[in-house]
Amino acid sequence: MLLPESSVPGAELPVRAVLPATVEAVRSRGTAVLVAPPGSGKTSLLPLALGDALDGTIIVAEPRRLATRAAATRLAMLVGEPLGQRIGYAMRGERSGGRGLRVEVVTTGLLVRRLQANPELPGVAGIVIDECHERHLDADLLLAFCVDVRANLREDLAIVATSATPDTVRLSRALGTDEVPAPVITASAALFDVAVEWAPSPVPVPLLPGGRVDPRLLDHVAAVVRRALIENDGDILVFVPGEAEINGVTRRLAGANVLALFGRQTRAEQERALVPTTTRRIVVTTSVAESSLTVPGVRVVVDSGLAREPRTDQSRGLGALVTCRVSRSSADQRAGRAGREAPGRVYRCWSAADHAHLDDHPAPEIAIADLAAFALDLAAWGTPGGDGLTLLEAPPAVAMTAATELLRRLDAVDDSGRITERGRRMAAIGAHPRLARALMDGAPRVGADRAREIVAMLTDDITRATDDLPTHWQSLRRGSNRADTTRWQEEVKRLTRAARVDRAADVSGGGLVGGVPDEVAVGVVVGLAYPDRIARVRGAESVTYQMSGGTGAALDPHSPLRGTTWLAIAVADRAPGRADARIRSAAPIDERTAREVAAELVSTTDQIRWDNGRIVTRRVETLGAIVLNDLPLAKPDPLLVQAAVRDGIQRSGLAVLRWSDAARALRERLAFCHAHLGPPWPAVDDGTLLTVLDAWLGPELTSVRTTRDLTQIDVTSALRRLLPWPEASRFGDLAPERLKVPSGSEVRLTYAGAEPPVLAVKLQEVFGWTTTPTVADGRVPVVLHLLSPARRPVAITSDLTSFWKQGYPQVRADLRARYPRHPWPENPLTATPTNRPKPRA
Numbered sequence: 091m092l093l094p095e096s097s098v099p100g101a102e103l104p105v106r107a108v109l110p111a112t113v114e115a116v117r118s119r120g121t122a123v124l125v126a127p128p129g130s131g132k133t134s135l136l137p138l139a140l141g142d143a144l145d146g147t148i149i150v151a152e153p154r155r156l157a158t159r160a161a162a163t164r165l166a167m168l169v170g171e172p173l174g175q176r177i178g179y180a181m182r183g184e185r186s187g188g189r190g191l192r193v194e195v196v197t198t199g200l201l202v203r204r205l206q207a208n209p210e211l212p213g214v215a216g217i218v219i220d221e222c223h224e225r226h227l228d229a230d231l232l233l234a235f236c237v238d239v240r241a242n243l244r245e246d247l248a249i250v251a252t253s254a255t256p257d258t259v260r261l262s263r264a265l266g267t268d269e270v271p272a273p274v275i276t277a278s279a280a281l282f283d284v285a286v287e288w289a290p291s292p293v294p295v296p297l298l299p300g301g302r303v304d305p306r307l308l309d310h311v312a313a314v315v316r317r318a319l320i321e322n323d324g325d326i327l328v329f330v331p332g333e334a335e336i337n338g339v340t341r342r343l344a345g346a347n348v349l350a351l352f353g354r355q356t357r358a359e360q361e362r363a364l365v366p367t368t369t370r371r372i373v374v375t376t377s378v379a380e381s382s383l384t385v386p387g388v389r390v391v392v393d394s395g396l397a398r399e400p401r402t403d404q405s406r407g408l409g410a411l412v413t414c415r416v417s418r419s420s421a422d423q424r425a426g427r428a429g430r431e432a433p434g435r436v437y438r439c440w441s442a443a444d445h446a447h448l449d450d451h452p453a454p455e456i457a458i459a460d461l462a463a464f465a466l467d468l469a470a471w472g473t474p475g476g477d478g479l480t481l482l483e484a485p486p487a488v489a490m491t492a493a494t495e496l497l498r499r500l501d502a503v504d505d506s507g508r509i510t511e512r513g514r515r516m517a518a519i520g521a522h523p524r525l526a527r528a529l530m531d532g533a534p535r536v537g538a539d540r541a542r543e544i545v546a547m548l549t550d551d552i553t554r555a556t557d558d559l560p561t562h563w564q565s566l567r568r569g570s571n572r573a574d575t576t577r578w579q580e581e582v583k584r585l586t587r588a589a590r591v592d593r594a595a596d597v598s599g600g601g602l603v604g605g606v607p608d609e610v611a612v613g614v615v616v617g618l619a620y621p622d623r624i625a626r627v628r629g630a631e632s633v634t635y636q637m638s639g640g641t642g643a644a645l646d647p648h649s650p651l652r653g654t655t656w657l658a659i660a661v662a663d664r665a666p667g668r669a670d671a672r673i674r675s676a677a678p679i680d681e682r683t684a685r686e687v688a689a690e691l692v693s694t695t696d697q698i699r700w701d702n703g704r705i706v707t708r709r710v711e712t713l714g715a716i717v718l719n720d721l722p723l724a725k726p727d728p729l730l731v732q733a734a735v736r737d738g739i740q741r742s743g744l745a746v747l748r749w750s751d752a753a754r755a756l757r758e759r760l761a762f763c764h765a766h767l768g769p770p771w772p773a774v775d776d777g778t779l780l781t782v783l784d785a786w787l788g789p790e791l792t793s794v795r796t797t798r799d800l801t802q803i804d805v806t807s808a809l810r811r812l813l814p815w816p817e818a819s820r821f822g823d824l825a826p827e828r829l830k831v832p833s834g835s836e837v838r839l840t841y842a843g844a845e846p847p848v849l850a851v852k853l854q855e856v857f858g859w860t861t862t863p864t865v866a867d868g869r870v871p872v873v874l875h876l877l878s879p880a881r882r883p884v885a886i887t888s889d890l891t892s893f894w895k896q897g898y899p900q901v902r903a904d905l906r907a908r909y910p911r912h913p914w915p916e917n918p919l920t921a922t923p924t925n926r927p928k929p930r931a
Contacts, residue, residue: 092138092176092192094168101168103131105277109139115273116140116216116248120240121265124252126277128423129384129430132252133161134168137218141192144248146215150195153226155181156353157383160364161220162186162195164384182520183580198228203520205235206470209243216248222261223253223419224380225454225482227464234479235471237264254426255419257451264480282429284391289314290441297413303335303396307439311394312342314437315372319346322435324389328374329424331398331413336374343372351375351385356573380423384430391428391436393421395444399452402460402489403664407496407622407639408671409460410663417449456485462523465493466502466509470517474507499690500527519588521545528619529585535618536611538589543567544615546581548660558650559616559660559677560609613679616658617687623659624684624691625676626716634670637662638691638714642670654678658687681718688713696723698730700738703746703797705731732784732791739787739800740780746800753805758841759825760812765844766866767824770814786811824866832859832923839865839872846888850875853884853901854913857921862890876901879909879927894918 093109094101105126115122126132133150141148152158162179169177178187179195187194196204198219205211217236222229233251240247251261251272258274265272291310298304311330318326330336333352340348351363351373363373366386373385377397397420401412416424421438428434438445456464464485465475473479475490497503500523502513509517516526525545532541547563555571556562569575606614617624622639633645633652643662645651657676664671685692691714698707707723739746749757763771772778779786790803813821825847828836833855839847847865853876863872876885876893884901887893898918906914911928915921 092141092169093135094138094170098168101135103129103135105131105135108275108277109135112136112250112275113139113143115275116250117143119266119273120245120247121249121272122251123258123262123265123272123274124250124277125256125258125274126252126254128254128380128426130277132277133157133220134164136250136252137165137193137195138168140216140218140248140250144215147191147213148193148216148218149201149211149214150193150218150220151198151201151229151232152195152220153198153224153229154353154378154383155184155197156351156360156378157221158195158197159184159357159360160383163364165193165195183577183584198226198232199520202228202232202235202467205232205239206467206517209235209239211239211244211247214247216250219249219251221254222251223255223257223451225452225456227455227459227461230454230456230482231464231467233261233264234476234481237480238471238473238478254423255451260482264482282431282433284425284429284433285435286425287435287437288442288445289317289437289439290444291439297396303331303338303413305338307394307396308335308338308342311392311439312339314439315339315343315392318390318392318435318437319370319372322390323370324432324434325371325373325385325387326390326392327379327385327388327427328372328392328394329379330374330376330394331396332376332411335394335396336376339374346372348372348374351379353378354573354577356576359573377420379427380420385427386431388427388430389432389434391424391434393424393436393438395421395438395440397452399458400455400460401458407492408641408662408664410665415448417452418445419451421445421448454483456481456483459489460522461485461489461493462496465490466497466513466517466523469497469503469507469509469513472509474503474509497523500524502527519585521549521585524619525549528615529589531618532615535614536606540608540611541615542582542585542589543578544612545619546578546585548616548619549581556650557646557673557675559675560612561650562675563608563612609678610680610683612677613656613658613683614687616660616677617679617684620658620660621688621691622714623662624679624688624713624716625657625659625673626681626684627655627657635659635673636716637671638688638716640715643673644670645673645676649673651676651678656680656684658684684713685718692718696726696730698723698726698734700734700741703738705734705738705795707731728792731794732788735791735794735800736783739783744776744779746797747803747805748801749805753809755827755841756806756809758843759821759827760809761843762825762841762845762847763821763866766870770817772812772814774809774812782812826865829863829872831855832857833925834923835925846870846873848873848875850877850881850883852877852879852881852925854879855923855925856890857913857915857918857923859890859923860894860919862888878905879912 096102096106112122112124124132124136137148137150152161158179158181162173162177166173166177174187176192178191181197181200219229219233236249240249249265251265262271262274295304295307315326315328328339330339336350336352340350347369349363349371351360352375363385379385395416396413397416398411398413400409402409425436428436468474468476494507501510502516502523503509516523519526519529525548529541529545547566566575566578623637625635625637625643628634628636633647635643635657637643643659656679658679659673659676661674662671694711697710707726709721709723710717711719757774760774764773787808790808794800826839828838829849830836831851835855837849837851839849841847849872864870865872871888873888875883878884885893885897902914913928
């Protein structure tokens with residue numbers, strides 16, 4: 091019997107009333123969703139009830155290491171046994187209990203690893219996936235895997251998902267079907283009410299650029315804590331976004347009994363906050379204490395209203411922890427901490443009006459996180475991209491594409507997205523694919539022991555007091571920070587165990603491999619993990635760098651790495667609106683090492699481009715976006731030259747060519763034929779000519795090097811290449827350059843695209859011309875501009891017959907006295923046309 095009687099202290103929680111219904115749902119349907127608010131006992135009592143009802147081990151999956159250990163400790167306390175007897179726990183690098191456990195609390199990530207290794211989970215009767223409402227990426231993945239196992243391998247495997255919020259539609263459908271969702275059992279609210287006090291800052295305190303927290307907000311939080319100490323009894327739980335803010339509030343409350351509680355503490359440090367005392371305490375924590383965790387003695391919560399969430403810039407491959415406002419559901423979770431053991435009070439450091447504008451729920455991690463490890467897990471499961479799995483939410487296409495492309499570059503998946511043998515070895519290591527690659531490929535270069543130590547140092551669980559990774563490595567080896575060293579050593583041991591499984595990764599025990607010293611070994615491993623973050627300094631005295639991935643990055647001005655020419659950057663984040671990322675941790679390397687570890691990014695190209703009116707030819711060697719060498723190119727490829735000139739003309743426009751009168755006239759004639767006769771006569775507008783540049787100008791482009799060369803091109807001859815054959819033989823008839831007039835002169839026609847052409851001719855030269863001339867096979871009448879002897883227009887017509895009858899008499903009356911030496915006959919139809927004046931008498 092695991093579940094204690096209700097009379098046992100701690101076993102009388104509200105969820106107890108719904109345990110029979112939950113167990114019955116599991117027995118009859120195999121799955122269930124238990125909805126219960128914080129403090130109601132779902133994490134404490136449900137696993138014990140299932141352990142009594144089912145034959146086998148009950149595994150409880152928790153999203154956080156701290157909650158995993160705390161939940162197991164409380165379960166062991168409830169059954170009155172030490173940890174490791176019937177109740178145990180396991181997480182990366184730490185375990186309590188072995189075979190024969192009735193209830194085992196594990197981290198979700200560890201359970202995913204176990205499923206990958208043996209999806210049948212022999213000996214396991216049921217799985218409780220706790221705190222599903224938090225939508226951690228591992229929990230979403232675990233849920234999908236468990237549903238798949240139950241559907242295809244273990245119909246008897248019981249699955250219960252718990253949530254602190256009633257928004258369970260997706261969850262119940264995932265565990266059942268759209269038509270028949272899994273049963274949802276709801277427990278009553280927590281035993282005790284929590285009063286809400288709105289305590290906004292007297293002056294607005296927005297987040298600073300880059301999501302930094304204004305120190306004035308920490309001043310205000312500390313002031314609210316002092317107020318709460320006066321107005322209430324019991325311990326106070328203070329929520330701030332991160333460790334830096336924990337330290338800031340702690341300093342401001344000097345003199346009080348203040349304890350910190352966060353995920354990267356040692357077990358002893360965490361237990362100081364989780365073990366009840368007779369002394370009044372102030373526990374300052376992060377979102378880690380929102381759920382699945384009871385801090386005993388708490389009667390008051392002071393909530394800063396801020397949280398820190400991961401964000402990934404998919405285009406740059408950079409991640410960051412972003413400070414943001416909490417959601418309403420998270421605020422309710424935090425407030426519930428005050429009502430677990432007695433009536434409590436929450437002081438919210440914002441107004442009721444601001445509360446109304448908060449998001450309902452935090453963004454699910456799948457929508458904002460780096461999905462590389464997630465994608466590798468899916469591929470290892472045999473479901474690339476999640477196809478066929480019941481995911482609560484489809485991964486964003488952009489993030490999933492970026493993750494899959496990274497895995498391809500690491501040779502972890504093939505072109506179809508299916509896992510390779512190398513990918514399986516990477517997945518077995520249980521680290522981010524980048525770090526798994528660094529371990530596998532770094533071991534032959536620097537030695538397996540050193541590779542494991544460096545990779546362990548790069549995990550998120552290790553605090554870095556300096557951005558200088560070689561120095562930090564030495565600090566870990568010396569044990570300068572006990573908590574960090576302990577976590578680091580545990581991770582090194584875990585990676586060593588993983589290497590025993592993957593013998594290929596466990597090569598060359600340690601020491602110098604290829605003469606690589608320690609300070610260079612760090613750069614080698616970091617560069618293998620993050621080749622796109624290898625960086626070269628931008629100037630001799632600069633703290634800014636160019637990363638191979640294309641983004642700029644900057645060191646802290648006081649960094650010990652300042653002055654280093656080349657860096658292998660492990661962690662960099664770029665705040666919104668900032669051009670450069672900030673370097674958080676890096677290791678020095680040299681150019682030779684950079685070329686070796688990022689060999690896939692090194693390339694040599696001939697760059698031939700049009701630049702400010704001239705052809706520039708260079709041979710450029712690059713490492714990603716970093717230019718290594720840039721030398722003149724003596725004999726450029728003529729085809730590449732032609733392409734560069736073409737690009738220059740297309741960007742600058744046709745005006746860079748020298749358009750003679752003959753070229754412009756030919757272009758207008760071609761445009762006229764296209765407008766009135768259609769194909770095959772070509773269009774010759776700017777857009778079309780630029781599109782078909784090679785068809786008419788191509789041969790001339792190979793000899794061009796400068797703008798001056800462009801001006802030497804015979805555009806008229808080039809345009810003639812566009813004349814269609816055999817129609818070109820009639821071009822002179824369809825759009826003649828000149829027309830012969832009655833005087834015998836051949837007068838030039840002026841074309842203007844689709845407009846009828848204009849014939850500007852002296853009036854006396856067309857005497858006797860009764861029919862208006864036409865072009866384009868008689869389709870278009872010519873517009874006659876009839877000129878005075880001074881070559882000024884006196885009439886414009888396309889109807890000579892009408893002009894001779896109606897217009898000419900007026901013109902004759904107006905001009906005969908002004909130009910007496912020129913003939914002005916009464917009947918122009920019978921007069922002799924001439925281009926000369928009358929001879930002098």
